[in-house]
Amino acid sequence: MDKKPDNNNFRNTNRFQLDKVAFYGRTLSEYLKMFRIDDTDHLKRYNRILDCPSGASSFVAEANNKYEVNTVGCDPLFDKDSRILQKQGEEDIEYVVKRVSLAPNLYNWNFYSSIEELRNYRKLSLDQFISDYNLGRQRRRYVKAELPKLPFDDKSFDLVLSGHFLFTYSHKFEFSFILSSIIELFRVCSREVRIYPLQKSSLEPYEHMTDLLTTLKKRYGITYHIVLVPFEFQKGSNKMLCLTH
Protein backbone atom coordinates (compact mmCIF):
# COMPACT_ATOMS: atom_id res chain seq x y z
CA MET A 1 0.00 0.00 0.00
CA ASP A 2 1.30 3.50 -0.81
CA LYS A 3 1.72 5.35 2.44
CA LYS A 4 2.82 8.89 3.09
CA PRO A 5 5.72 9.28 5.48
CA ASP A 6 4.59 10.42 8.91
CA ASN A 7 4.93 14.13 9.41
CA ASN A 8 5.01 15.11 13.07
CA ASN A 9 4.06 18.74 12.48
CA PHE A 10 1.01 17.68 10.54
CA ARG A 11 0.10 15.21 13.23
CA ASN A 12 0.37 17.79 16.00
CA THR A 13 -2.01 20.15 14.26
CA ASN A 14 -4.46 17.32 13.69
CA ARG A 15 -4.74 15.90 17.18
CA PHE A 16 -7.90 14.00 16.44
CA GLN A 17 -6.87 12.13 13.35
CA LEU A 18 -6.48 8.38 13.76
CA ASP A 19 -2.81 7.37 13.50
CA LYS A 20 -3.54 3.74 12.71
CA VAL A 21 -6.25 2.06 10.66
CA ALA A 22 -8.48 0.65 13.38
CA PHE A 23 -10.04 -2.82 13.26
CA TYR A 24 -13.40 -1.34 14.13
CA GLY A 25 -16.90 -1.71 12.70
CA ARG A 26 -20.51 -0.69 12.67
CA THR A 27 -23.79 -2.61 12.75
CA LEU A 28 -26.27 -3.08 9.91
CA SER A 29 -28.58 -0.38 11.33
CA GLU A 30 -25.72 2.13 11.09
CA TYR A 31 -24.77 0.94 7.57
CA LEU A 32 -28.33 1.55 6.34
CA LYS A 33 -28.02 5.19 7.42
CA MET A 34 -24.39 5.73 6.35
CA PHE A 35 -25.13 4.41 2.87
CA ARG A 36 -28.67 5.77 2.61
CA ILE A 37 -30.35 2.42 2.17
CA ASP A 38 -33.99 3.07 3.16
CA ASP A 39 -34.66 -0.19 4.99
CA THR A 40 -34.03 -3.91 4.88
CA ASP A 41 -36.57 -4.36 2.04
CA HIS A 42 -34.42 -2.05 -0.03
CA LEU A 43 -31.34 -4.08 0.98
CA LYS A 44 -33.04 -7.27 -0.22
CA ARG A 45 -33.31 -5.84 -3.72
CA TYR A 46 -29.58 -6.44 -4.20
CA ASN A 47 -28.43 -9.88 -5.33
CA ARG A 48 -24.87 -9.75 -4.01
CA ILE A 49 -23.20 -7.07 -1.90
CA LEU A 50 -19.52 -6.49 -1.10
CA ASP A 51 -18.41 -4.70 2.08
CA CYS A 52 -14.80 -3.51 1.58
CA PRO A 53 -13.17 -3.13 4.01
CA SER A 54 -15.45 -4.87 6.43
CA GLY A 55 -13.30 -4.62 9.57
CA ALA A 56 -15.18 -5.61 12.74
CA SER A 57 -18.56 -4.70 11.23
CA SER A 58 -21.54 -6.99 11.78
CA PHE A 59 -23.11 -5.90 8.48
CA VAL A 60 -22.14 -9.13 6.67
CA ALA A 61 -23.30 -11.35 9.55
CA GLU A 62 -26.62 -9.54 9.90
CA ALA A 63 -27.34 -9.20 6.16
CA ASN A 64 -26.78 -12.93 5.59
CA ASN A 65 -28.24 -14.38 8.78
CA LYS A 66 -31.16 -12.05 9.55
CA TYR A 67 -32.18 -10.95 6.03
CA GLU A 68 -30.75 -13.64 3.73
CA VAL A 69 -28.98 -11.08 1.58
CA ASN A 70 -25.90 -12.58 -0.07
CA THR A 71 -23.14 -10.37 1.31
CA VAL A 72 -19.36 -10.78 1.36
CA GLY A 73 -16.90 -8.85 3.54
CA CYS A 74 -13.22 -8.46 2.85
CA ASP A 75 -10.33 -7.17 4.92
CA PRO A 76 -6.55 -7.77 5.03
CA LEU A 77 -7.00 -9.32 8.50
CA PHE A 78 -9.47 -12.02 7.41
CA ASP A 79 -6.81 -14.74 7.42
CA LYS A 80 -6.46 -14.34 11.21
CA ASP A 81 -7.89 -16.51 13.95
CA SER A 82 -11.11 -15.25 15.58
CA ARG A 83 -9.40 -14.89 18.99
CA ILE A 84 -6.78 -12.57 17.49
CA LEU A 85 -9.47 -10.50 15.79
CA GLN A 86 -11.54 -10.31 18.96
CA LYS A 87 -8.54 -9.01 20.94
CA GLN A 88 -7.61 -6.54 18.19
CA GLY A 89 -11.24 -5.41 17.95
CA GLU A 90 -11.54 -4.85 21.71
CA GLU A 91 -8.28 -2.84 21.81
CA ASP A 92 -9.28 -0.73 18.83
CA ILE A 93 -12.71 0.06 20.29
CA GLU A 94 -10.94 1.54 23.31
CA TYR A 95 -8.44 3.39 21.08
CA VAL A 96 -11.16 5.07 18.96
CA VAL A 97 -13.64 5.68 21.80
CA LYS A 98 -10.88 7.37 23.80
CA ARG A 99 -10.13 9.67 20.83
CA VAL A 100 -13.81 10.59 20.59
CA SER A 101 -14.10 11.19 24.33
CA LEU A 102 -11.21 13.70 24.17
CA ALA A 103 -13.18 15.95 21.79
CA PRO A 104 -16.91 15.21 22.12
CA ASN A 105 -17.79 18.62 20.62
CA LEU A 106 -16.59 17.39 17.20
CA TYR A 107 -19.51 14.93 17.09
CA ASN A 108 -23.31 15.05 17.02
CA TRP A 109 -24.87 13.07 19.84
CA ASN A 110 -28.33 12.48 18.38
CA PHE A 111 -27.76 8.90 17.18
CA TYR A 112 -25.53 7.77 20.06
CA SER A 113 -26.57 9.66 23.18
CA SER A 114 -23.31 9.09 25.07
CA ILE A 115 -19.79 7.65 24.87
CA GLU A 116 -21.14 4.59 26.66
CA GLU A 117 -23.79 4.03 24.02
CA LEU A 118 -21.19 4.47 21.27
CA ARG A 119 -19.01 1.82 22.93
CA ASN A 120 -22.03 -0.51 23.27
CA TYR A 121 -22.77 -0.25 19.53
CA ARG A 122 -19.14 -1.04 18.72
CA LYS A 123 -19.15 -4.06 21.06
CA LEU A 124 -22.44 -5.31 19.63
CA SER A 125 -20.95 -5.12 16.15
CA LEU A 126 -17.74 -6.91 17.20
CA ASP A 127 -19.66 -9.66 19.04
CA GLN A 128 -21.99 -10.36 16.12
CA PHE A 129 -19.06 -10.36 13.69
CA ILE A 130 -16.97 -12.74 15.83
CA SER A 131 -19.94 -15.15 16.32
CA ASP A 132 -20.30 -15.44 12.53
CA TYR A 133 -16.62 -15.38 11.56
CA ASN A 134 -15.57 -19.06 11.63
CA LEU A 135 -18.59 -20.40 9.77
CA GLY A 136 -18.63 -17.32 7.52
CA ARG A 137 -14.99 -17.88 6.56
CA GLN A 138 -15.75 -21.50 5.58
CA ARG A 139 -18.62 -20.22 3.45
CA ARG A 140 -16.39 -17.58 1.82
CA ARG A 141 -18.33 -14.62 3.15
CA TYR A 142 -15.18 -13.33 4.89
CA VAL A 143 -12.32 -13.07 2.41
CA LYS A 144 -8.80 -11.80 2.97
CA ALA A 145 -8.19 -8.95 0.54
CA GLU A 146 -6.18 -5.76 0.47
CA LEU A 147 -6.88 -2.74 -1.69
CA PRO A 148 -5.89 -1.69 -4.29
CA LYS A 149 -6.31 -5.28 -5.58
CA LEU A 150 -9.33 -7.47 -4.90
CA PRO A 151 -9.62 -11.24 -5.55
CA PHE A 152 -13.03 -11.01 -7.27
CA ASP A 153 -14.13 -11.19 -10.90
CA ASP A 154 -15.31 -8.14 -12.80
CA LYS A 155 -18.87 -7.10 -11.90
CA SER A 156 -19.33 -9.84 -9.32
CA PHE A 157 -21.37 -7.64 -6.93
CA ASP A 158 -24.28 -5.36 -7.74
CA LEU A 159 -23.61 -3.10 -4.73
CA VAL A 160 -20.18 -2.34 -3.26
CA LEU A 161 -19.98 -0.47 0.06
CA SER A 162 -16.80 1.07 1.41
CA GLY A 163 -17.08 2.69 4.82
CA HIS A 164 -14.58 4.51 7.01
CA PHE A 165 -11.42 3.77 5.10
CA LEU A 166 -10.37 5.64 1.94
CA PHE A 167 -11.10 9.22 2.96
CA THR A 168 -11.18 8.66 6.74
CA TYR A 169 -7.50 7.63 6.60
CA SER A 170 -6.55 9.68 3.53
CA HIS A 171 -3.81 11.45 5.53
CA LYS A 172 -1.96 8.12 5.36
CA PHE A 173 -2.50 7.37 1.65
CA GLU A 174 -1.13 8.69 -1.62
CA PHE A 175 -3.60 9.99 -4.22
CA SER A 176 -2.61 7.06 -6.49
CA PHE A 177 -3.63 4.52 -3.81
CA ILE A 178 -7.05 6.13 -3.34
CA LEU A 179 -7.64 6.41 -7.09
CA SER A 180 -6.61 2.83 -7.89
CA SER A 181 -8.63 1.49 -4.94
CA ILE A 182 -11.77 3.24 -6.23
CA ILE A 183 -11.18 1.93 -9.77
CA GLU A 184 -10.84 -1.57 -8.29
CA LEU A 185 -14.07 -1.25 -6.25
CA PHE A 186 -15.78 -0.13 -9.46
CA ARG A 187 -14.30 -3.05 -11.45
CA VAL A 188 -15.89 -5.69 -9.18
CA CYS A 189 -19.24 -3.90 -9.23
CA SER A 190 -22.04 -4.16 -11.81
CA ARG A 191 -24.26 -1.32 -10.57
CA GLU A 192 -23.16 0.99 -7.78
CA VAL A 193 -20.24 1.75 -5.47
CA ARG A 194 -20.97 3.81 -2.33
CA ILE A 195 -18.14 5.34 -0.32
CA TYR A 196 -18.67 6.99 3.08
CA PRO A 197 -17.65 9.38 4.60
CA LEU A 198 -15.92 11.97 2.40
CA GLN A 199 -13.86 13.57 5.16
CA LYS A 200 -10.84 12.62 7.24
CA SER A 201 -10.90 11.41 10.83
CA SER A 202 -9.65 14.92 11.72
CA LEU A 203 -12.91 16.28 10.13
CA GLU A 204 -11.03 18.09 7.37
CA PRO A 205 -12.23 17.50 3.81
CA TYR A 206 -10.11 15.29 1.54
CA GLU A 207 -7.91 17.89 -0.14
CA HIS A 208 -7.66 16.15 -3.54
CA MET A 209 -11.40 15.47 -3.97
CA THR A 210 -11.80 17.75 -7.00
CA ASP A 211 -8.81 16.14 -8.78
CA LEU A 212 -10.08 12.70 -7.88
CA LEU A 213 -13.60 13.28 -9.21
CA THR A 214 -12.30 14.93 -12.38
CA THR A 215 -9.94 12.00 -13.01
CA LEU A 216 -12.71 9.44 -12.41
CA LYS A 217 -14.98 11.22 -14.86
CA LYS A 218 -12.57 12.38 -17.57
CA ARG A 219 -9.99 9.59 -17.61
CA TYR A 220 -12.19 6.62 -16.65
CA GLY A 221 -15.63 7.81 -17.80
CA ILE A 222 -17.15 7.02 -14.40
CA THR A 223 -20.39 8.79 -13.49
CA TYR A 224 -20.53 9.95 -9.88
CA HIS A 225 -22.89 11.76 -7.51
CA ILE A 226 -22.31 13.20 -4.05
CA VAL A 227 -25.37 12.23 -2.03
CA LEU A 228 -26.59 13.44 1.38
CA VAL A 229 -27.12 10.68 3.94
CA PRO A 230 -29.24 10.67 7.13
CA PHE A 231 -26.23 10.06 9.39
CA GLU A 232 -23.74 12.58 10.75
CA PHE A 233 -21.92 11.45 13.88
CA GLN A 234 -18.64 13.15 13.02
CA LYS A 235 -19.71 16.73 12.26
CA GLY A 236 -19.79 17.30 8.50
CA SER A 237 -19.85 13.59 7.64
CA ASN A 238 -23.32 13.51 6.05
CA LYS A 239 -22.28 12.79 2.46
CA MET A 240 -21.31 9.76 0.43
CA LEU A 241 -19.80 9.31 -3.01
CA CYS A 242 -21.85 7.12 -5.39
CA LEU A 243 -20.33 5.75 -8.58
CA THR A 244 -22.69 4.18 -11.08
CA HIS A 245 -22.30 1.90 -14.10
Ligand SMILES: C[S@@+](CC[C@H](N)C(=O)[O-])C[C@H]1O[C@@H](n2cnc3c(N)ncnc32)[C@H](O)[C@@H]1O
Ligand atom coordinates in the same frame (compact mmCIF):
# COMPACT_ATOMS: atom_id res chain seq x y z
C1 LIG B 1 -12.56 1.20 10.29
S1 LIG B 1 -12.44 -0.38 9.55
C2 LIG B 1 -13.78 -0.43 8.40
C3 LIG B 1 -15.06 -0.56 9.08
C4 LIG B 1 -16.36 -0.67 8.38
N1 LIG B 1 -16.33 -0.56 6.95
C5 LIG B 1 -17.31 0.38 8.95
O1 LIG B 1 -17.61 1.38 8.28
O2 LIG B 1 -17.70 0.22 10.10
C6 LIG B 1 -11.05 -0.17 8.49
C7 LIG B 1 -10.47 -1.49 8.02
O3 LIG B 1 -9.58 -1.26 6.92
C8 LIG B 1 -8.73 -2.39 6.87
N2 LIG B 1 -7.62 -2.11 5.94
C9 LIG B 1 -6.37 -1.64 6.20
N3 LIG B 1 -5.66 -1.54 5.05
C10 LIG B 1 -6.47 -1.97 4.04
C11 LIG B 1 -6.32 -2.13 2.62
N4 LIG B 1 -5.17 -1.81 1.99
N5 LIG B 1 -7.36 -2.60 1.91
C12 LIG B 1 -8.53 -2.89 2.51
N6 LIG B 1 -8.72 -2.78 3.85
C13 LIG B 1 -7.72 -2.31 4.59
C14 LIG B 1 -8.34 -2.60 8.31
O4 LIG B 1 -7.88 -3.92 8.54
C15 LIG B 1 -9.65 -2.26 9.04
O5 LIG B 1 -10.33 -3.42 9.42
